[in-house]
Amino acid sequence: MGEDYIFECQNISKYFGGSKALKNVEFHLKPGEIHALLGENGAGKSTLMKIIVGLYKPDTGTMKLEGKPYRANDPYDAMRHGISMIHQELNIEPHLSVAESIFLNREDTVGPFLNPKKTNERAQKVLDQFDFHVSPTTLMEKLTIAQAQMVEIIRAVSCDAKIVIMDEPTSSLDSNETERLFATIRQLKQQGVSVIYISHRMEEIFEICDTISIFRDGQYIGTKPLAETNKNELVSMMVGHEVLNIFPKVDCEIGQTVFKVEGLCGKGFTDISFEVHAGEILGFSGLVGSGRSETMRAIFGLDPLESGHLYLNGEEIRIREPQKAIDLGIAMVNEDRKLFGLCLNRSVKENISLPNLRARQKGLFIQSKRELRECTEMAEKLHVKTASMDAEAYSLSGGNQQKVVLAKWMMTNPKVLILDEPTRGVDVGAKAEIHMLMCQLAAQGLAIILISSELPEVLGMSDRILIYHEGRIINSVMREQVLSGEADQMSVLNNMFGNV
Amino acid sequence: MNQTKMKDRQFLGMTRETFFKKYGIIFILLLMVGIMLVVSPTFRTYNNVLSIMQSVAVNGCLALGMVFVITAGGIDLSIGSQLALTSVVIGCAFAANAPIPVAIIASIAMCTAFGFINGLLVSRLKLFPFVVTLATQLVIRGAAYIISDGKASSITNKSFRTIGMGKVGDVIPVCIFIFLGLAVIAFILLHCTKFGRFVYAVGGNINAAIASGIKVKWVQTFTYAWMGACAGVAGIILTSRINAAQPNIGSGYETDAIAACVIGGTSFAGGISTIPGTIIGIIIIGVIYNGMNLLQVNSYYQMALKGILIILSVVLDNYLNKRRG
Numbered sequence: 158m159g160e161d162y163i164f165e166c167q168n169i170s171k172y173f174g175g176s177k178a179l180k181n182v183e184f185h186l187k188p189g190e191i192h193a194l195l196g197e198n199g200a201g202k203s204t205l206m207k208i209i210v211g212l213y214k215p216d217t218g219t220m221k222l223e224g225k226p227y228r229a230n231d232p233y234d235a236m237r238h239g240i241s242m243i244h245q246e247l248n249i250e251p252h253l254s255v256a257e258s259i260f261l262n263r264e265d266t267v268g269p270f271l272n273p274k275k276t277n278e279r280a281q282k283v284l285d286q287f288d289f290h291v292s293p294t295t296l297m298e299k300l301t302i303a304q305a306q307m308v309e310i311i312r313a314v315s316c317d318a319k320i321v322i323m324d325e326p327t328s329s330l331d332s333n334e335t336e337r338l339f340a341t342i343r344q345l346k347q348q349g350v351s352v353i354y355i356s357h358r359m360e361e362i363f364e365i366c367d368t369i370s371i372f373r374d375g376q377y378i379g380t381k382p383l384a385e386t387n388k389n390e391l392v393s394m395m396v397g398h399e400v401l402n403i404f405p406k407v408d409c410e411i412g413q414t415v416f417k418v419e420g421l422c423g424k425g426f427t428d429i430s431f432e433v434h435a436g437e438i439l440g441f442s443g444l445v446g447s448g449r450s451e452t453m454r455a456i457f458g459l460d461p462l463e464s465g466h467l468y469l470n471g472e473e474i475r476i477r478e479p480q481k482a483i484d485l486g487i488a489m490v491n492e493d494r495k496l497f498g499l500c501l502n503r504s505v506k507e508n509i510s511l512p513n514l515r516a517r518q519k520g521l522f523i524q525s526k527r528e529l530r531e532c533t534e535m536a537e538k539l540h541v542k543t544a545s546m547d548a549e550a551y552s553l554s555g556g557n558q559q560k561v562v563l564a565k566w567m568m569t570n571p572k573v574l575i576l577d578e579p580t581r582g583v584d585v586g587a588k589a590e591i592h593m594l595m596c597q598l599a600a601q602g603l604a605i606i607l608i609s610s611e612l613p614e615v616l617g618m619s620d621r622i623l624i625y626h627e628g629r630i631i632n633s634v635m636r637e638q639v640l641s642g643e644a645d646q647m648s649v650l651n652n653m654f655g656n657v
Numbered sequence: 658m659n660q661t662k663m664k665d666r667q668f669l670g671m672t673r674e675t676f677f678k679k680y681g682i683i684f685i686l687l688l689m690v691g692i693m694l695v696v697s698p699t700f701r702t703y704n705n706v707l708s709i710m711q712s713v714a715v716n717g718c719l720a721l722g723m724v725f726v727i728t729a730g731g732i733d734l735s736i737g738s739q740l741a742l743t744s745v746v747i748g749c750a751f752a753a754n755a756p757i758p759v760a761i762i763a764s765i766a767m768c769t770a771f772g773f774i775n776g777l778l779v780s781r782l783k784l785f786p787f788v789v790t791l792a793t794q795l796v797i798r799g800a801a802y803i804i805s806d807g808k809a810s811s812i813t814n815k816s817f818r819t820i821g822m823g824k825v826g827d828v829i830p831v832c833i834f835i836f837l838g839l840a841v842i843a844f845i846l847l848h849c850t851k852f853g854r855f856v857y858a859v860g861g862n863i864n865a866a867i868a869s870g871i872k873v874k875w876v877q878t879f880t881y882a883w884m885g886a887c888a889g890v891a892g893i894i895l896t897s898r899i900n901a902a903q904p905n906i907g908s909g910y911e912t913d914a915i916a917a918c919v920i921g922g923t924s925f926a927g928g929i930s931t932i933p934g935t936i937i938g939i940i941i942i943g944v945i946y947n948g949m950n951l952l953q954v955n956s957y958y959q960m961a962l963k964g965i966l967i968i969l970s971v972v973l974d975n976y977l978n979k980r981r982g
Contacts, residue, residue: 565869
């Protein structure tokens with residue numbers, strides 16, 4: 158039985174600090190199959206892949222490659238065993254040529270010197286093999302993302318990979334490029350290479366894959382041949398039996414206009430006007446880079462505003478730096494919590510009290526007891542799970558880190574709360590909690606601006622949705638239209654691509 | 658009942674676990690002292706302890722400044738030159754018959770000003786701290802030579818010697834009190850004020866600090882200004898001890914200050930450090946130098962050993978960090 162598989166792992170567990178990322182997971186891969194991994198964010202797919210290529214060490218469990226015990230010390234080691242991974246973010250050296258990239262670390266040499274001519278010839282040969290028309294001497298920085306990805310794939314395969322792992326390979330490709338990628342994947346399959354394919358896009362999985370393994374909350378749920386399953390079954394396996402209501406939108410009374418902007422222009426957005434009322438959740442939808450986040454960053458004083466007017470409770474305000482926005486009662490949860498949200502090596506307490514330390518200061522000194530008490534209260538209110546308030550932020554799970562970011566901004570007693578991707582990389586449970594909190598805050602009269610790339614979230618949580626396309630608001634959708642079915646994911650998506 | 662529990666858990670304002678994580682280095686110090694007590698009878702003599710204290714005072718003041726700069730994600734290589742500048746400024750002040758307080762204030766102000774300039778260059782022009790202070794070290798050293806015309810001069814004011822050589826009650830050197838005073842100020846500044854919290858935030862994640870409304874540029878600038886002030890204090894003690902205004906003193910002092918911070922648990926990645934840890938780091942360096950002298954280690958070997966020691970402490974720090982992660 159075991160002989161049928163090119164790769165298998167059993168009982169793999171992995172802990173990060175106190176939290177379990179993988180729990181007795183198993184995974185089996187046949188030669189020449191395209192095997193999809195499906196699961197929500199934080200389900201453990203990426204962790205398992207990182208264990209396979211040696212980026213993480215498993216805490217328990219065994220792996221076998223072609224029936225022999227296998228363990229990689231690092232990705233290079235994995236590559237020598239014939240396992241390569243193509244990461245979601247491509248690792249491109251912009252100054253290398255295509256040939257140099259493909260044969261990085263495996264250059265042809267004459268004695269101690271490089272032999273670029275021979276490397277280029279070799280590269281040309283593999284490029285031809287994949288029918289990929291790019292000169293081996295082209296610099297990587299001249300390529301499109303899709304082309305660079307092809308180079309990565311060719312590199313992976315050219316060192317006799319038996320298994321290629323692709324993590325969300327289509328996330329930055331358009332549909333033509335995706336088709337080309339699929340053609341390449343099928344070609345790999347014909348050559349007997351196994352592909353592990355991680356994607357959130359169900360359509361793609363049904364188009365390209367043979368087998369699907371489902372993960373949930375760090376656990377292996379099951380494996381199904383594509384022919385014997387359907388979308389609904391997969392979704393219910395992903396979500397589990399207890400389907401949480403993750404969009405518990407409670408309608409509350411919408412009051413007066415709290416915050417209003419008129420004719421905002423800046424880098425990445427033009428002529429933006431909107432207003433948000435007390436108790437309202439105003440959703441912003443649009444493709445990444447369409448100007449949603451850019452607008453909010455400029456409003457909050459992180460980027461310069463070229464023109465336009467801001468009004469808070471009817472009075473015109475000017476915000477040149479974030480401190481001013483905070484003083485006025487505007488809070489902003491940034492889209493990337495690791496980059497803009499938290500000081501990961503500082504304690505939960507310090508992170509929470511950071512934006513409003515002034516309020517806990519007496520004379521020159523921070524009132525440490527009061528600080529601890531108030532931060533603890535806020536953390537408890539948001540159900541932050543942490544060993545102590547002195548624990549460093551990195552020791553918390555993604556969901557709890559995000560709650561710390563929320564707690565930190567709640568401490569500033571905002572009137573307007575801007576949430577940019579508040580549930581990115583957060584597990585289902587925490588997601589539901591954060592949504593619940595948003596409703597509570599709205600009920601208390603806060604004006605909430607919600608930016609999200611997840612359409613179900615925007616549709617499920619917003620009283621009103623503004624849709625961005627190329628830096629402008631091109632449409633708005635009311636909650637009633639969503640509830641009546643007049644507007645749905647398809648129609649909003651169409652708007653996002655500029656079709657009104 | 659509840660209160661005793663609090664007392665049990667909280668030690669110097671932290672849980673016992675965090676205490677060991679932060680100050681575990683103290684056991685290395687105790688071990689070293691223990692070994693020295695056994696192998697060298699001279700180690701425990703009053704004169705020897707005195708000499709350790711005097712060397713710790715100068716290096717210590719520098720490290721107390723450096724820890725702010727490194728914590729905020731920077732580095733200052735110009736402090737050796739700042740020592741020379743202090744020395745020269747004091748010489749000039751006394752040559753002009755200025756009283757001691759004026760000489761002290763003038764020299765500290767001068768160094769603070771140069772620190773401030775370092776800070777502005779780093780924060781406003783977004784230059785690399787390493788490059789900025791590598792260059793300003795030449796500027797400051799040059800300024801010291803220009804002011805003094807390249808000449809060393811002895812200091813005529815007799816009572817100024819008290820700062821570096823005097824003893825309180827004929828037992829404890831005055832300079833150690835200056836160092837301790839500065840340490841208390843540094844502790845309060847870093848651990849009990851908003852400024853200190855901002856220093857940690859800027860070093861921990863500068864983008865998050867900006868997004869939290871912190872005026873990051875000012876925080877960075879003030880860490881360098883504070884470094885300058887500390888260098889001024891160190892320079893005063895040093896000048897008093899050598900009893901001369903010399904434009905060529907102080908080279909290599911930045912290494913010891915940086916090493917003390919690193920040994921004391923300051924992370925070069927920024928955002929991690931403590932004042933008590935830094936003080937322990939300083940004392941460890943003092944004991945190592947002293948120990949090597951007492952054991953008659955050749956001074957060339959001493960230098961090499963010092964380097965090896967810094968690397969070992971960083972490796973240890975890395976290891977501890979990895980285990981935590």
